[in-house]
Amino acid sequence: MTRARRLLAINNYFYRRGGAESVFLDHIELFAAAGWEVVPFAMRHPANLPSRWSDYFVSEIEYGGAGGPLTKAKQAAKIIFSLEARRHIRALIGRAPPTIAHAHNVYHHISPSIFGALKAQGVPLVMTAHDLKIACPAYKMLSQGRVCERCQGGRIHNVLLHRCVKDSALVSGLVLLETLVHRSFGLYRDTIDRLVAPSRFYRDKLVEWGWDAGRIAYIPNCIDADAYSPARDEGDYIVYAGRLAPEKGLATLVRATALSRQRLVLAGSGPEEFALRKLAQEQGAEVAFTGHLDKPALKRLIGEARALVLPSEWYENAPISVLEAYALGRPVIGTRIGGIPELVADGQTGRLVEPGNAVMLADALAALADLTPAARAALGGAGRDWVLQEFSPGRYRDRTMALYEALG
Incomplete structure (x- = not known):
């Protein structure tokens, strides 16, 4: 048996x-x-x-x-x-x-x-x-808000030298010790x-x-695209869904929103919320903060957006939020960094821009807004077909x- x-x-x-x-x-x-x-x-x-x-x-x-x-x-x-x-x-x-x-x-x-x-x-x-x-003792290959690969080649002392974890010598030192032990014993x-x-x-x-x-x-x-239904009605906003953290490129996004005169909804919470609220006010950007949303409310918000935007400035892996947007029939504007370009076919399922470039991002936001609802739906529909076939x-x-x- x-x-x-x-x-x-x-x-x-x-x-x-x-x-x-x-x-x-x-x-x-x-x-x-x-x-x-x-x-x-x-x-x-x-x-x-x-x-x-x-x-x-x-x-x-x-x-x-x-x-x-x-x-x-x-x-x-x-x-x-x-x-x-x-x-x-x-x-x-x-x-x-x-x-x-x-x-x-x-x-x-x-x-x-x-x-x-x-x-x-x-x-x-x-x-x-x-x-x-x-590979990186601090998880993200990110130090002091910038992409960092100093520890490559075994130079892991840099995690303490640059206080890469929570900007704390104590916590970074503990992470250094952890990495030394794990590597010494081949764990x-x-x-x-x-x-x-x-x-x-x-x-x-x-x-x-x-x-x-x-x-x-x-x-x-x-992602199970069959569990997601594209919305019939489209709103007049773009949406970001995720943690409000420095590496997510949200300050660049707020500036781009102001330049392009678009309406932005930030769905999520995190340490950058206060700074982003202040920046939006200073820039005259129309930004709404929803805080954390449950799954049905988040689906509805993304499904009725013109597009999902992912302006990350660090090595993202393979964000599920991109697949969710496609499953809901929405296009995605993302940055050319990490695994994001693998999930956004420029001109076919959305747009790709350089990370940290507010002007380029603003142009992409404005160009997407200038499309007809049918043209945006076609981009999102191509994304949904891709998800059904490949993901x-x-x-x-x-x-x-x-x-x-x-x-x-």
């Missing part, structure tokens, strides 16, 4: 907290629907989805909370190498031996301490690179059988930083299944 295929799905959080968690949970649903038994491994959290395996989850770590020096020291040790996570994963794979393990985000909570335990039991291990942490390089890169850009960037190209598989993210859940599952079978 053939043993049922069992996927050990690993991520810090077991609820829809952000883009990585959405990919993780969609992945679980796809493989469960394909007949796999899926066993999750995560951190305990009040917002977690229910699971019969939750007794094996690791205890919650809440950074920035109250606690004395001893508590903070214990947390720092867990960031680097969680003995608890290693014990729990050993118990879990003893109870439910997996066919394959697929990790998503494990940094700072679960930690890569579990990878050696999986390797010792002969469990093939795949990890999706949702960010650039396995990623010697245990991961395949890395999954959701963008070709991330695949190529990781190779530039020393990862073996033969160990990286390009598997783009997916469907079925394509994602088939590509991932082929990877699993190659490791089996």
Whole structure:
């Protein structure tokens, strides 16, 4: 009798907290629907989805909370190498031996301490690179608001020298120590059988930083376009949906909005909100701030926009928001950086502009506004067709299944 295929799905959080968690949970649903038994491994959290395996989850770590020096020291040790996570994963794979393990985000909570335990039991291990942490100690290849690759070639002392994490010498120093330990013991390089890169850009960037190209598989993210219906009516605004953070290029966007005399809606929250409100007032830009929206409201907002705009000024990976806009039949204006150009066909599904160039972005906003609603709908419709063909859940599952079978 053939043993049922069992996927050990690993991520810090077991609820829809952000883009990585959405990919993780969609992945679980796809493989469960394909007949796999899926066993999750995560951190305990009040917002977690229910699971019969939750007794094996690791205890919650809440950074920035109250606690004395001893508590903070214990947390720092867990960031680097969680003995608890290693014990729990050993118990879990003893109870439910997996066919394959697929990790998503494990940094700072679960930690890569579990990878050696999986390797010792002969469990093939795949990890999706949702960010650039396995190359850049500070995740984003971003320092002081600018793209930075100083740590390439092992020069990781730069993360402390330039205080790349939260502009803090203490936190950056801890991240430096974490990276030294992880690299010294090969906690990623010697245990991961395949890395999954959701963008070709991330695949190529990781190779530039020393990862073996033969160990990286390009598997783009997916979206179920059938769950999205293009709106019948179009509003008179463009929309940005996401975190209000410096690297997202939103100051450039506000300036471009003022220059082009367009109406902008910023959907989301983040540390830049106050500064952006002030800038909009100074520039005379018409900008509305919605704060965080639930999924139905966000779908409605994007679906009725003239376009989604993604003005990022850092190495974005493969933003799900672009696929969502296409699924809703809306065009996308994006910047030529990171994985964004892979998802925006200039002149066919939207427009591409140079990052940080407010004048060029303003021209693109104005040009899109000058199109007829039918012409904008045609751009968005081409995006929807592309999603249905290339970024469907079925394509994602088939590509991932082929990877699993190659490791089996």
